[in-house]
Amino acid sequence: xxxxxxxxxxxxxxxxxxxxxxxxxxxxxxxxxxxxxxxxxxxxxxxxxxxxxxxxxxxxxxxxxxxxxxxxxxxxxxxxxxxxxxxxxxxxxxxxxxxxxxxxxxxxxxxxxxxxxxxxxxxxxxxxxxxxxxxxxxxxxxxxxxxxxxxxxxxxxxxxxxxxxxxxxxxxxxxxxxxxxxxxxxxxxxxxxxxxxxxxxxxxxxxxxxxxxxxxxxxxxxxxxxxxxxxxxxxxxxxxxxxxxxxxxxxxxxxxxxxxxxxxxxxxxxxxxxxxxxxxxxxxxxxxxxxx
Amino acid sequence: xxxxxxxxxxxxxxxxxxxxxxxxxxxxxxxxxxxxxxxxxxxxxxxxxxxxxxxxxxxxxxxxxxxxxxxxxxxxxxxxxxxxxxxxxxxxxxxxxxxxxxxxxxxxxxxxxxxxxxxxxxxxxxxxxxxxxxxxxxxxxxxxxxxxxxxxxxxxxxxxxxxxxxxxxxxxxxxxxxxxxxxxxxxxxxxxxxxxxxxxxxxxxxxxxxxxxxxxxxxxxxxxxxxxxxxxxxxxxxxxxxxxxxxxxxxxxxxxxxxxxxxxxxxxxxxxxxxxxxxxxxxxxxxxxxxxxxxxxxxxxxxxxxxxxxxx
Numbered sequence: 239x240x241x242x243x244x245x246x247x248x249x250x251x252x253x254x255x256x257x258x259x260x261x262x263x264x265x266x267x268x269x270x271x272x273x274x275x276x277x278x279x280x281x282x283x284x285x286x287x288x289x290x291x292x293x294x295x296x297x298x299x300x301x302x303x304x305x306x307x308x309x310x311x312x313x314x315x316x317x318x319x320x321x322x323x324x325x326x327x328x329x330x331x332x333x334x335x336x337x338x339x340x341x342x343x344x345x346x347x348x349x350x351x352x353x354x355x356x357x358x359x360x361x362x363x364x365x366x367x368x369x370x371x372x373x374x375x376x377x378x379x380x381x382x383x384x385x386x387x388x389x390x391x392x393x394x395x396x397x398x399x400x401x402x403x404x405x406x407x408x409x410x411x412x413x414x415x416x417x418x419x420x421x422x423x424x425x426x427x428x429x430x431x432x433x434x435x436x437x438x439x440x441x442x443x444x445x446x447x448x449x450x451x452x453x454x455x456x457x458x459x460x461x462x463x464x465x466x467x468x469x470x471x472x473x474x475x476x477x478x479x480x481x482x483x484x485x486x487x488x489x490x491x492x493x494x495x496x497x498x499x500x501x502x503x504x505x506x507x508x509x510x511x512x513x514x515x516x517x518x519x520x521x522x523x524x525x526x527x528x529x530x
Numbered sequence: 531x532x533x534x535x536x537x538x539x540x541x542x543x544x545x546x547x548x549x550x551x552x553x554x555x556x557x558x559x560x561x562x563x564x565x566x567x568x569x570x571x572x573x574x575x576x577x578x579x580x581x582x583x584x585x586x587x588x589x590x591x592x593x594x595x596x597x598x599x600x601x602x603x604x605x606x607x608x609x610x611x612x613x614x615x616x617x618x619x620x621x622x623x624x625x626x627x628x629x630x631x632x633x634x635x636x637x638x639x640x641x642x643x644x645x646x647x648x649x650x651x652x653x654x655x656x657x658x659x660x661x662x663x664x665x666x667x668x669x670x671x672x673x674x675x676x677x678x679x680x681x682x683x684x685x686x687x688x689x690x691x692x693x694x695x696x697x698x699x700x701x702x703x704x705x706x707x708x709x710x711x712x713x714x715x716x717x718x719x720x721x722x723x724x725x726x727x728x729x730x731x732x733x734x735x736x737x738x739x740x741x742x743x744x745x746x747x748x749x750x751x752x753x754x755x756x757x758x759x760x761x762x763x764x765x766x767x768x769x770x771x772x773x774x775x776x777x778x779x780x781x782x783x784x785x786x787x788x789x790x791x792x793x794x795x796x797x798x799x800x801x802x803x804x805x806x807x808x809x810x811x812x813x814x815x816x817x818x819x820x821x822x823x824x825x826x827x828x829x830x831x832x833x834x835x836x837x838x839x840x841x842x
Contacts, residue, residue: 241549255732259644260656263707266697271663274678276672281673293677343566346558354827355569358576361823362816364761366782370812371575413577439671475667477764485669486764496673503669508666 282500289460293496302501313502316481317509319401324513326402327413330463331469335417339424360418366413368478370422385497420465427461428454459525466517474510481506583607583810590806610810613788614780620818623760623776626688630695631755634706635748637698642710643736648723657711664704668765676768686773691766692760701762706751713747714740749829753822760819781815784808 246254282293282302306313320516338356342349388407395403406413431454439449473479486495582590586603645653661756684693694700697706717740725735741748763778770776780787788803 241684249649252775253650256644256648256650256653258732259736260641262696263641263660263698264656266660266694266699267663270675270694270697270699271666271671275666275676277674278670278672278726338568341561342608346561350590352565352569353822355572358572360824361757361819362576362761364763364778364815366778367761367812370784370808371579373808411571414572414576421812471665477762479603482764489673499669500673503667507667507670511665514540514665 275338278500278503280433281497282504284497285498286496288496294495296499301384302498303505305498306502306505312484313481313505316484317506319472319512320479320506321509322402322480323405324470326406326415327473328466328469328517330406330413331417331420332465332482334414335420336424336458338421339428342421342425342427355417356421359415360422363415363418368415371407372412416469417494419472423465423468424458424461427458456525456528459521459528462525463518463521466521467514470510470514470517498526567597579809579813582806583610583813585806587804587806590804606806606810607790607814609792609807610814613784613791613807614777614811614814615775615787616777616814619775619777619780622774623818626691626766626770626774626776627756627759630691630700630759631752631821633692634695634698634700634703634755635751637696637700638703638706638751639741639744639748640736641698642707643714643740645707645713646714647717647740660704660707663699664702666698672768673767679769686770688770688774690769700725700755701758701765706755709747709751710744713744716764717743753826753829756822757819777815777818781811784811 239507252359281295283297285302287294287296287300297437337343341355342353393400435453439453476482485499485506488502489499534748556755581597581599584600584602584603584608586605589599589601589603592600645657676685679690684690695703721739722735730738760776761778763776763782766776767779768784785803788807792803794802
């Protein structure tokens with residue numbers, strides 16, 4: 239007994255207890271994330287055929303990848319569309335949710351009512367609901383996209399600009415509907431800012447406008463990062479996303495198959511990580527600039 | 531006289547532009563105007579859905595009827611209710627969202643506590659992997675999971691959804707683990723040490739000190755978890771195919787289900803599938819969530835503000 243105590247130092251004891259608390263997660267991670275991820279990567283290097291006994295794998299090296307990148311006319315186009323839409327949506331979601339959070343941080347009557355309205359989309363945004371609403375044209379900015387002047391304006395734009403602008407108009411409400419959680423995150427950051435800083439600034443003669451740029455915005459830089467990452471991930475995982483649907487359909491297609499779909503899944507993942515990294519680096523740099 | 535006019539002017543100025551103590555009339559009316567405009571844009575799809583769902587077939591065809599139906603018509607709801615097989619799919623949805631959410635919340639609390647309160651080798655690596663589980667798209671892990679479930683005969687059974695939740699790999703579990711991590715980090719160490727001196731075990735400290743202190747985190751995690759599980763259709767439809775049918779799953783095959791109940795050739799033109807029926811189905815789909823939201827919305831917003839979801 240006494241010997242045992244000497245063997246197990248307090249530090250080791252602490253570590254063992256820590257491992258006990260996270261053991262469940264480690265098992266789950268290996269079973270439901272790590273192993274399937276590696277297995278999917280293995281599939282992506284093979285031609286996979288499903289037979290009665292199970293699945294048969296024929297090693298094809300990188301053929302599935304080259305096919306997606308160089309032969310398949312749809313995949314690249316869909317991925318580019320996805321990247322553009324994401325890059326258009328992220329700033330809109332961030333700016334919009336910041337404005338709403340700034341509003342909701344004020345004191346005014348009926349605040350509760352407006353708060354209820356702005357968080358409503360968090361509760362009801364799901365794939366099939368969005369699909370039904372989009373099919374009925376209920377998600378475009380009311381009336382704007384149908385105005386002849388606007389249609390004329392879009393037709394005048396160069397091709398590279400036309401798609402993002404059209405996307406913006408037809409899915410305006412949809413983009414705003416993705417802002418619910420982001421509003422919450424901004425709001426909780428805003429409430430952590432010490433009120434006395436504003437009072438001190440006001441005594442020194444700073445206007446509300448100056449206070450916003452010098453105090454409020456810098457204190458939201460972490461929330462910016464969190465929100466940007468959250469927005470990119472949500473948009474990329476959304477089940478109505480065209481790339482995801484294409485990959486899913488290819489899984490069962492005669493021409494595609496599991497191997498090809500897996501390769502595309504990894505390529506899509508890579509594009510998503512690049513987007514995330516780009517957005518992250520951009521915002522981290524901005525945050526650094528503000529601090530200096 | 532001079533001072534009086536001066537005072538008067540100041541009064542007007544502060545009324546319009548506000549003063550240090552309160553915001554001015556101009557500012558608040560601008561604020562309300564903006565809030566109402568944005569609120570309308572937000573509610574527009576919902577209003578559209580609700581109004582359309584109450585339109586009778588003749589109202590739908592009448593171009594004069596836009597926002598106010600001529601009569602209250604509930605026929606759409608009756609049909610959508612039957613097509614959705616509402617009582618069964620509702621129960622299935624509740625089962626498939628509440629059970630995994632309970633498990634997921636509790637497991638996330640345990641894992642978050644372990645990460646926040648203990649020092650051990652590999653802690654940062656685990657945190658990194660937890661973030662990774664949030665980023666990895668579902669289709670990168672889906673196929674092997676599906677094949678494994680098929681082998682075990684779990685495809686179509688609720689276990690296919692419950693098992694990952696039980697092992698901390700539920701839908702968006704990373705967010706919940708990080709919420710608990712944040713909230714347990716801020717728990718004062720003194721409480722823990724005092725309990726340890728009194729001879730409490732680690733498990734007991736967790737259950738009697740840490741869990742009650744993290745009540746807002748539990749509430750927020752559970753609510754968000756239920757909502758996200760309810761709305762998640764990509765994974766559910768693949769794992770539950772051929773077994774349990776949830777409400778959103780039934781909604782996504784609404785057209786086929788409608789046509790098998792009311793074959794297009796045999797019913798008269800007014801009973802054909804139209805957008806009013808579809809919108810009724812969509813509304814029935816979100817109605818339970820709306821009810822939950824309006825009952826719990828105080829918790830919903832306030833506890834997020836209190837848990838410090840941001841994570842500095």
